[in-house]
Amino acid sequence: MLINYQEYQAMFEVEDRMWWYKTLHDRVITEIKTYTDDYKNLRVLDAGCGTGGLLTRLKAEGLHAIEGFDYNEFAVEFSQSRGLPVSRKDITAFDYPPASFDVVISDDVLYQFDDPELLNALKCIHRVLKPGGIFITNNNAFAVFSGIHDLAVGSKRRFVKTDFDRFLAAFPDFRMVKASYWSLLLSPLILAVRLIQRLQLKLGQINMEEVKSDVSLPSDPVNRFLYGICTLERHLLKRSPFGSSLFLVIRKSDLP
Numbered sequence: 407m408l409i410n411y412q413e414y415q416a417m418f419e420v421e422d423r424m425w426w427y428k429t430l431h432d433r434v435i436t437e438i439k440t441y442t443d444d445y446k447n448l449r450v451l452d453a454g455c456g457t458g459g460l461l462t463r464l465k466a467e468g469l470h471a472i473e474g475f476d477y478n479e480f481a482v483e484f485s486q487s488r489g490l491p492v493s494r495k496d497i498t499a500f501d502y503p504p505a506s507f508d509v510v511i512s513d514d515v516l517y518q519f520d521d522p523e524l525l526n527a528l529k530c531i532h533r534v535l536k537p538g539g540i541f542i543t544n545n546n547a548f549a550v551f552s553g554i555h556d557l558a559v560g561s562k563r564r565f566v567k568t569d570f571d572r573f574l575a576a577f578p579d580f581r582m583v584k585a586s587y588w589s590l591l592l593s594p595l596i597l598a599v600r601l602i603q604r605l606q607l608k609l610g611q612i613n614m615e616e617v618k619s620d621v622s623l624p625s626d627p628v629n630r631f632l633y634g635i636c637t638l639e640r641h642l643l644k645r646s647p648f649g650s651s652l653f654l655v656i657r658k659s660d661l662p
């Protein structure tokens with residue numbers, strides 16, 4: 407869970423414009439279009455939807471059968487204030503009728519759990535996903551990128567692809583069809599910032615009461631520049647070997 411109301415407010419205020427969210431949402435939409443037919447009529451669930459930024463973007467893309475949930479009441483309220491069908495549920499124990507959704511998305515939620523809870527979340531997602539449907543998930547990657555952001559968003563871990571290979575072994579009809587880290591091109595910059603943060607933490611120069619996530623809108627030229635770099639990378643590299651996030655598309659087989 408994010409550490410406080412201000413983090414949800416920050417997310418709500420910037421997620422339609424900030425380079426990082428825009429890139430993530432572009433990636434999600436591209437993969438939905440790649441791996442499904444008739445995408446506007448898909449039934450889509452955003453599990454751990456935060457303040458509703460992705461659902462808003464999906465709506466703008468013409469998808470109408472969308473819904474979401476989040477465990478935090480501020481997140482639910484912010485999402486509902488945008489007129490989105492969002493309720494309060496726990497991703498590790500949620501229920502809908504089996505095979506209800508063509509697409510389930512869960513971005514930057516799973517890193518808050520240890521293995522048993524994470525496997526419970528995957529079981530719930532697997533159950534509500536239709537055969538042939540896809541599960542899209544983005545999560546923070548590589549421990550070397552950990553910093554103040556991880557503390558602010560309640561992150562317990564950072565992943566590498568082989569972690570998900572291991573989790574998915576429990577679901578024989580789940581197949582990873584895409585795995586890419588991002589952003590490779592911004593890695594040196596992100597690494598430098600996070601290394602300095604870790605040093606400041608070690609030296610006790612950071613007040614733990616005031617830790618904040620990286621969710622903030624830079625100046626317009628910087629925001630455009632960072633979004634441009636991420637967009638270039640997205641078009642140049644279908645799969646990138648390194649970056650602070652791991653983006654996955656997992657398909658549930660429709661074979662009996």
Ligand SMILES: C[S@@+](CC[C@H](N)C(=O)[O-])C[C@H]1O[C@@H](n2cnc3c(N)ncnc32)[C@H](O)[C@@H]1O
Pocket residue numbers: 407408417453454455456457459460475476477478481495496497498512513514515518559
């Ligand atoms: C970093 S935010 C990501 C939000 C959104 N998916 C996005 O991409 O902007 C993590 C979200 O997970 C939610 N969360 C934490 N534990 C949860 C749980 N057990 N069930 C559902 N949501 C949960 C938090 O409230 C928060 O909104």
